[in-house]
Amino acid sequence: KKEKEPTRRRPGLIDMQQTIFVFCIVLAVSLQVSGVEKEVPLIPRKLLFGNPDKAYPLISPGGTRIAYLAPSKEGVMNIWVVTVGKQDDRMVTKDPVRGIFDFLWGYSDDYILFFQDTNGDENDHLKSVDLRNGNVRDLTPYKDVRATNLLKDDQHPEEVMIGLNRRDPRLFDMYRVNLLTGDVKLEAENPGDVIGWTTDRQFKIRAATAFREDLSTAIRVRDSVDKPWRDLLVTPFERTPFLGQYNGGSLV
Numbered sequence: 001k002k003e004k005e006p007t008r009r010r011p012g013l014i015d016m017q018q019t020i021f022v023f024c025i026v027l028a029v030s031l032q033v034s035g036v037e038k039e040v041p042l043i044p045r046k047l048l049f050g051n052p053d054k055a056y057p058l059i060s061p062g063g064t065r066i067a068y069l070a071p072s073k074e075g076v077m078n079i080w081v082v083t084v085g086k087q088d089d090r091m092v093t094k095d096p097v098r099g100i101f102d103f104l105w106g107y108s109d110d111y112i113l114f115f116q117d118t119n120g121d122e123n124d125h126l127k128s129v130d131l132r133n134g135n136v137r138d139l140t141p142y143k144d145v146r147a148t149n150l151l152k153d154d155q156h157p158e159e160v161m162i163g164l165n166r167r168d169p170r171l172f173d174m175y176r177v178n179l180l181t182g183d184v185k186l187e188a189e190n191p192g193d194v195i196g197w198t199t200d201r202q203f204k205i206r207a208a209t210a211f212r213e214d215l216s217t218a219i220r221v222r223d224s225v226d227k228p229w230r231d232l233l234v235t236p237f238e239r240t241p242f243l244g245q246y247n248g249g250s251l252v
Contacts, residue, residue, distance in 0.1 A: 107157035
C-alpha cells in the first residue's frame, strides 16, 4: 500500500515569512534606538476619566427648559437647567461629594427626577427637584429601602409610581407618589413572582408580568384596582421573548 506523502510547505512562502519577521525586528530596534517612542505623548488621564464640561442634555416636556449635567465649582457633577433662548444656566442640585450621573424630567416643566444612593450602599432613593422654588426632596426617605421601576404618565404629571422593597427586602411593591405633597401610597403588592408592572391610561396598575417557579412567564391583568388578578397568558420559558403591556385598555 502506497503511503501518503506528507504535506510540504512551499519554499517561497517560508522565505517570505522569514523576511517579514526580520524586517519587524529591524524596525523595532531602529525605533527604540532613535527614540521615536518617547516622542509620542501620553493621553492625559483627566481627558479620559475627568468630568465633561456638559453632558446628557434633555429638553423639558413643554419645550421651555433644557436640563443637563455639569460639574460644580468643586468639580462634582450636578444637574443644571437653562431656559430655552436664554443664558440663565443655574445649578439646581447641590451634591457636594458623590455627584449625579443620570436624571429625567417628570411630565412637567417644573420637576426633575433622579436616583441616588447613600455613600454607595446601592439603596437608590428617588429624589425630585422643584424648579419653582428650588427644593430638592427625597421622595422615598426610608432606610435600607431601594427604589426602582419608575413609571410616569403624561396625563398625571403630578404623580409617579415607584417600586419599593419596604415591606419585604426581597420584593418590590408599587407605590404611588405625589410630587407636590410627597405623599406615598401603596398601589400594588407583589405576591412574590412579579418582575414588571404596567399602568392603563388612567394611570392605574392593571397588568403585571410574573416569572413563575416552573420558569414560565405569566401575563396577569385585573379589571380594576379592586378586582382580583388573573393569568391572561402563560408561556413556557423557551417561548417567552416579551413582557406584558396594557395600554389604553387594550392588551398589546
